[in-house]
Every structure is written in structure tokens, then in C-alpha cells.
Amino acid sequence: MKRFLILVFILILILEISSVFAEEKNPVEVLSSAWESEGRINFIATETNGMYMGGRLNITVSKVFALATGKFRREYLFPSFLAGDLLIDDGHSSYYYQPGRGLLTVGPSLYDPQHRDIHRKLLELIMKNYDISGQPDKFLGRDVTKICISPKNSKNILLALWIDNQTYLILKRERYSPDGKLQEYSFYTDIDFTTIPNERLFVWIKPRRDFRTVERREKFIPLEETKRKDTTLINLSLLQEKGYECISVKEVPRGIAYHFSDGINNIMFFDLQNLPPMPPSVRRITTDGIVYSYWQFDGMSGFAWSYNGRRFLIIGVIERDIIEKIIKRLR
Amino acid sequence: MRCNEVKRLLSAYFDRELPADKSIEIKEHLRSCRSCAKELESIEKIHRLMGAFPILEAGPYFESQIIERIESEKRKRRFSLGLKLAIGFALCGLMLFLITLRYLPSENVTLETTPVLNTYIQEYIETYSGHIGRSNPGLIVSVSSLGETSR
Amino acid sequence: MEEKEELLVEKAKKGDVLAFSELVRKYERYVLNLVYRTLGRSEDAEDIAQEAFVKAFLNIKKFKEESKFSTWLSKIVINLCMDKIREKANREENLEEGMWLTIPQSSYYSPEETVERLEIQERIKKAVMSLPEDLRMVFVLREFEDLSYQEISEMLDIPIGTVESRLYRARMKLRSLLKDLKTLEEVTEKSEM
Numbered sequence: 049m050k051r052f053l054i055l056v057f058i059l060i061l062i063l064e065i066s067s068v069f070a071e072e073k074n075p076v077e078v079l080s081s082a083w084e085s086e087g088r089i090n091f092i093a094t095e096t097n098g099m100y101m102g103g104r105l106n107i108t109v110s111k112v113f114a115l116a117t118g119k120f121r122r123e124y125l126f127p128s129f130l131a132g133d134l135l136i137d138d139g140h141s142s143y144y145y146q147p148g149r150g151l152l153t154v155g156p157s158l159y160d161p162q163h164r165d166i167h168r169k170l171l172e173l174i175m176k177n178y179d180i181s182g183q184p185d186k187f188l189g190r191d192v193t194k195i196c197i198s199p200k201n202s203k204n205i206l207l208a209l210w211i212d213n214q215t216y217l218i219l220k221r222e223r224y225s226p227d228g229k230l231q232e233y234s235f236y237t238d239i240d241f242t243t244i245p246n247e248r249l250f251v252w253i254k255p256r257r258d259f260r261t262v263e264r265r266e267k268f269i270p271l272e273e274t275k276r277k278d279t280t281l282i283n284l285s286l287l288q289e290k291g292y293e294c295i296s297v298k299e300v301p302r303g304i305a306y307h308f309s310d311g312i313n314n315i316m317f318f319d320l321q322n323l324p325p326m327p328p329s330v331r332r333i334t335t336d337g338i339v340y341s342y343w344q345f346d347g348m349s350g351f352a353w354s355y356n357g358r359r360f361l362i363i364g365v366i367e368r369d370i371i372e373k374i375i376k377r378l379r
Numbered sequence: 380m381r382c383n384e385v386k387r388l389l390s391a392y393f394d395r396e397l398p399a400d401k402s403i404e405i406k407e408h409l410r411s412c413r414s415c416a417k418e419l420e421s422i423e424k425i426h427r428l429m430g431a432f433p434i435l436e437a438g439p440y441f442e443s444q445i446i447e448r449i450e451s452e453k454r455k456r457r458f459s460l461g462l463k464l465a466i467g468f469a470l471c472g473l474m475l476f477l478i479t480l481r482y483l484p485s486e487n488v489t490l491e492t493t494p495v496l497n498t499y500i501q502e503y504i505e506t507y508s509g510h511i512g513r514s515n516p517g518l519i520v521s522v523s524s525l526g527e528t529s530r
Numbered sequence: 531m532e533e534k535e536e537l538l539v540e541k542a543k544k545g546d547v548l549a550f551s552e553l554v555r556k557y558e559r560y561v562l563n564l565v566y567r568t569l570g571r572s573e574d575a576e577d578i579a580q581e582a583f584v585k586a587f588l589n590i591k592k593f594k595e596e597s598k599f600s601t602w603l604s605k606i607v608i609n610l611c612m613d614k615i616r617e618k619a620n621r622e623e624n625l626e627e628g629m630w631l632t633i634p635q636s637s638y639y640s641p642e643e644t645v646e647r648l649e650i651q652e653r654i655k656k657a658v659m660s661l662p663e664d665l666r667m668v669f670v671l672r673e674f675e676d677l678s679y680q681e682i683s684e685m686l687d688i689p690i691g692t693v694e695s696r697l698y699r700a701r702m703k704l705r706s707l708l709k710d711l712k713t714l715e716e717v718t719e720k721s722e723m
Contacts, residue, residue, distance in 0.1 A: 097515055097518050099507075099518055099522055100436060100438070101438075101522050104435065104572050105436075106518060106521045106522050107648070108515060108517050108518045108521065110515075110517070120514065122514070122515070122517075124517050126648070127521070127648070129521075130517040130520070130521065133517050135514060135515075135516060135517075137514060142514060144516045146520075153516070158514045225438075229436065229437075229438075232507070300498075300499065300502060301495070301498060302495075305499075305502055307506060309506070314503065314506035314507070316499070316502055316503040316506065318499055324495035324496040324499065325495065325496070326496065327496070344444060345438075346438035346576075347438055348500075348503070350496075350500075361499060363499060363500055363502075363503040364503060387698065390694070390697050390698040390701050391679075391694050391697075391698075394672065394679070394697070396678070396679045396694070421705045421709065422701055422705070424708075425701055425704050425705060425708065426673065428650075428654050428708060428711060429654070429658075429673045429674065431647070431650055431651050431654055432567070432651070432654055432655060432658065432674070433651050433655055434559070434563055435559075435562050435563055435566050435572060435575055435576075436559070436562075437558045437559065437562050437576060437579070438576060441554075441558055441562075441576065441579075441580065442551050442554050442555060442558070444580055445551070445554055445580050445583045445584060445587075446547055446551055448580060448581075448584045449547055449550075449584055449587050449588070450547070452584060452588060
């Protein structure tokens with residue numbers, strides 16, 4: 049009898065302890081769930097976005113509607129030159145209508161498979177290159193998990209996400225520069241998870257006013273095809289050493305763009321038929337006999353050079369000496 | 380003290396830059412004079428409103444860019460010194476040194492763009508939204524508008 | 531570990547760029563905003579602020595310990611700004627530019643408040659920028675840097691009486707431009723009701 053009671057006691061103890069651990073959510077799982085739930089939650093909210101560039105803060109405030117079937121609508125409220133602008137993503141295409149400019153820009157949907165692929169790859173790269181930690185927190189009275197993403201062996205947080213425990217919606221996010229300055233943030237307020245937005249909100253209806261249409265065609269080139277044609281650009285080992293991978297290749301005006309990312313930092317590598325005209329204030333630097341143009345603005349660097357009939361342009365957050373090595377290696 | 384005299388001194392009174400005796404006089408006057416008290420209020424209000432004046436933040440690479448510019452200035456100066464020494468301390472050598480200093484390119488790096496370059500920069504800025512899968516073209520429009528297109 | 535300013539300046543005088551960069555970190559926001567408020571342009575405020583720091587480093591041997599480093603630095607910044615003003619005509623700030631907001635990181639405002647605050651900010655900014663340079667310079671140094679009349683007079687090399695009269699005129703001008711404006715506290719109070 050005694051032994052039986054002791055056994056029961058131990059069992060209860062184990063259950064108690066494991067339930068305590070069950071409260072702590074695994075940060076990687078939380079992040080993955082949040083990633084996967086993009087476009088899979090119904091909600092209506094007000095979204096505020098801020099992005100610092102050039103010492104200046106750009107803000108937008110908009111009303112957003114989302115459907116769990118992968119549809120999205122954004123009505124801009126602020127600033128005044130955006131007020132009245134409308135974005136509708138019906139899962140197949142995106143329509144960005146700017147009544148003030150009489151312009152409609154039609155492009156691919158953010159929920160189409162190619163974009164979802166890129167989205168997924170970014171998560172893989174984050175998990176590969178960065179440390180992910182999580183802790184319980186609260187936002188607007190809701191229980192959330194605050195996920196912090198920082199470089200390995202560094203305490204500096206680059207990306208902080210406040211993920212709703214119940215729906216896995218990212219309620220708030222803050223992106224920081226390597227030296228700890230806030231670069232970008234966004235958050236939702238007045239969130240309504242119960243009302244399901246009407247399907248009509250996600251149907252693009254031509255307005256009565258005059259407007260012109262511009263098509264933003266995004267032509268992705270499958271990576272396997274690119275690998276066959278030109279291995280040097282896709283496998284820039286100097287970038288791979290730093291954890292970057294080429295996650296997409298697409299056609300751009302007058303050339304091809306390779307998107308490299310380490311999950312957080314992005315670099316666009318353009319292989320162009322002609323280099324665009326450079327503004328006069330750009331610096332011209334010579335390395336090992338090759339002259340390249342260089343500018344830096346608020347962390348974003350740009351490099352342009354031509355060699356042996358090929359013309360390259362790089363834009364991103366990357367140190368100049370690495371690019372110089374790449375320039376020399378691409379001979 | 381008469382009102383128009385007080386009103387002229389209210390700005391300095393607010394800044395506490397008046398000698399003690401004048402301050403006391405004005406304080407007394409303000410107790411009974413509504414119109415001067417209102418003037419002081421408006422100066423106070425302006426002071427409070429300045430609390431809302433926008434504040435700029437330096438970009439993340441502010442310091443490192445300064446260091447780079449300092450280093451390149453040093454290099455330039457070393458170069459000119461070498462030139463001076465090479466040509467000798469003759470007067471024409473000195474003149475050449477001064478002329479060289481004047482015509483060396485300036486290290487001005489600002490974000491002017493040209494329209495085509497701007498489209499490529501926009502491609503880059505759009506990679507930001509890849510993270511969270513939210514589409515905010517309006518934000519990209521307003522950020523991209525910082526690129527002054529030069530002819 | 532924060533080194534004392536005198537030590538950093540001493541090192542910088544000997545050519546220690548890293549020590550100087552710590553001084554930069556300390557004063558970067560100050561210099562950036564002084565440039566911004568004096569010139570009224572945001573696009574190249576950072577660039578000009580950098581130029582000022584570079585100038586300061588290259589001339590730091592001339593700095594004498596008797597005066598304050600911040601005063602000496604401010605003079606370099608102001609002189610540079612005056613040069614820029616003389617160099618080219620100031621462009622009008624484009625109305626289409628995005629708005630500005632100082633958001634303390636931990637507090638968030640409702641969208642209605644955000645909009646109202648930003649509009650107030652924009653008006654304040656425009657009003658101050660509409661002041662002629664000589665008045666604006668004095669106003670900025672007094673209202674934002676809390677300098678005494680004596681300090682302002684030293685910094686700009688003008689008599690104290692001029693400082694006083696320019697401040698008076700600046701405030702009178704601003705009063706008429708901003709008299710109907712709500713203060714930010716009033717905005718918050720109203721929405722809390």
C-alpha cells in the first residue's frame with residue numbers, strides 16, 4: 049500500500065513538473081508557427097509601420113483585413129499623400145491603387161508559391177545563422193511570446209517579434225541595426241480576431257475615375273536553371289562563408305537580379321546589360337586595376353563596375369572589402 | 380512699470396536673464412496685469428511646443444563613415460605632403476600644393492539617384508518585406524521618395 | 531566603460547581616431563539636430579554633421595582645454611552651417627516628404643493621436659524654419675540647447691543685447707504662427723477623455 053502511494057505521489061510530481069515546462073514555449077517552434085501562419089489567420093486591425101532611413105522616420109498607418117484563405121487588404125490612412133491608397137491581394141495578384149496619382153500597379157500575390165518559398169527559405173537561414181530566444185510577454189493585454197533573433201555569439205538583438213500565443217500572429221515587430229539602433233517597426237492595434245472580413249473586400253473593383261495601369265511582372269528564374277548556366281554568381285563563396293545563400297533569381301529591366309540573404313541581411317546582385325547612370329556624387333575607387341563606383345547611405349551600400357563586357361551592380365548591407373574581394377574574384 | 384516696457388522684457392524674463400530687481404518688478408506687475416500674463420503664457424506655450432519638434436536620429440553607420448572620411452582625408456594630406464617634399468620648398472612647389480588641395484574631389488556621399496538606379500534600389504528595399512510577408516507598398520513609396528533624382 | 535571626456539579629447543589630439551569616435555557617439559545626436567534645425571534640411575543633415583565631425587578631428591590640436599569641448603564643437607558646426615547657407619540658396623522643404631515623429635520606444639499612440647501629433651509637429655517645424663537665419667540660430671540655441679545669453683553671444687560673436695532682441699522677435703513671430711495650435715499634452719488629454 050505504502051509503495052503504491054509513493055508511486056502515485058511521484059507520478060503526480062512528474063506531471064506537475066512537466067506541466068510547468070509545458071508553459072514555456074519552444075522559441076523555434078513559436079517562430080516556425082508564426083512564419084507558417086502568414087495569410088492563414090482571419091483578423092482586422094490597424095497597422096502602424098515605421099522605417100528609418102537617412103535619419104528620417106517614415107510612418108504609415110493603415111487599416112488591414114486578412115483572410116485565412118490567403119487574402120489581404122490594406123487601406124492607407126496616413127500620411128496624407130498615402131491616404132486613400134488601397135492594396136488588395138486576392139491570393140493570385142496584388143492591386144495597389146493610388147487614386148492621387150491615378151495609378152494602379154498590378155503585381156504578383158504575396159501568397160503565391162514562389163513568394164512562400166522565399167519566405168520559408170528565409171526562416172531556414174535565420175535558424176541556421178542566428179540565435180533565437182524567447183520569453184513570455186504581454187502586448188495589448190494578450191499573452192505573447194517575445195522572440196529575439198541575434199547573431200551567434202552576440203547579445204545584440206537584430207529582430208524582435210511579439211507573437212500571439214493563441215493565433216501565432218506577429219503583433220509587433222522591431223528590427224535593429226548591428227549597433228542597436230531601431231531601424232524599422234510595426235505593430236497592430238484594435239485587433240479583431242472574431243469578425244471574419246467579407247469576401248467582397250478582397251475583390252478588385254475598377255473605380256469610376258481615370259487611371260492608368262502598370263504591371264509589375266515578377267519573373268523568377270528557377271535556381272536549378274541558373275546553376276546550370278552560371279555557377280560563379282550563384283555560388284559566391286565569399287558570401288556563402290558569411291551564411292548568405294542565393295534565395296531567388298529574377299528578371300529585372302535590362303538584366304537579372306540575384307537575391308542573397310542570410311535570413312536577416314539582404315543583398316541584391318544585379319547582372320546587367322548596361323549599368324545605370326550614376327549620380328555625380330558617387331565615389332570612384334580603384335582596386336587591383338578595376339574601377340568601381342561606390343556609395344553608402346544609411347547602412348545601404350552600392351557598388352557598380354564593369355569587367356570584360358559584364359556589368360554588375362550590388363546593393364545591400366555589406367562591407368566594402370568583401371565586395372572588393374568579389375570584384376577581384378569575378379575575373 | 381508700464382505694460383509695453385514689461386512686454387518687451389518678458390522674453391528675457393522667461394529665460395531668467397534679467398537682473399533680480401527687474402524680475403521682481405515684473406513678477407509684481409504680472410500679478411495684476413492679465414494682458415501681460417497672457418503674453419508670458421504664449422511664450423511658455425511656444426517653449427512647450429518645441430518639445431514636439433522632430434528629432435533626427437543618426438543612421439547606423441554614422442560613426443564608421445566619419446572614420447572613413449577622416450582616414451581618406453589623412454591619406455590626401457599625406458599625399459599632398461609628399462608632393463610638397465618631392466617638388467621642394469620652392470615657391471612654385473608651394474603653389475602647386477595649394478592648387479592640388481583646392482581641386483581634390485570632395486568626399487560627399489549623399490543619396491542622389493538616377494531614375495533607373497532608383498528602380499534597382501527599390502528592388503532591394505522590397506526585400507525587407509520578405510521577412511514577415513506583409514505587403515506595404517506605400518511605405519516603400521515614401522522611403523524611396525528620399526532618393527532625389529538628378530538629371 | 532565610459533572614459534572621461536578630457537581623456538578622450540587628449541587621445542584624439544594625439545591622433546587616436548577610435549577615441550574620437552567615442553566623442554562622436556556622445557555628440558552625434560546633438561550635432562545632427564543642430565545642423566537640422568539650423569539649415570532646415572534633413573536630406574543632407576547627416577552628411578553635413580559628418581563633415582563637421584571630420585573638421586573637428588582634423589583641427590582638434592587647436593582646441594584648448596580651458597574652454598568646453600561642446601562649445602568648441604558647436605562653433606565648428608555653426609560656422610560650417612553658415613558656410614553652407616552662403617554656398618547655396620536653401621531649397622523649400624518638399625511638402626510631399628514623409629512626416630516625422632519622435633516616438634519614445636515604449637509608448638504607442640492610437641492612430642488618431644498619431645495623425646494629430648504628426649500634424650502638430652509639421653507645423654512647428656515649418657514655423658521654426660520660416661524664421662530668418664539670424665533669429666532662428668539664436669532661438670535654436672536657446673530653446674533646444676539651453677544656452678545662456680552669455681554663451682550664445684560668445685558662440686555667435688554677437689552682443690548680448692542682440693541675443694535678447696533676436697529672441698524676442700523670434701518668439702513674437704512664432705506666437706502669431708502657432709497661436710491656435712494645441713500642445714501635445716492637450717492632444718493626449720483629449721483622447722484620454
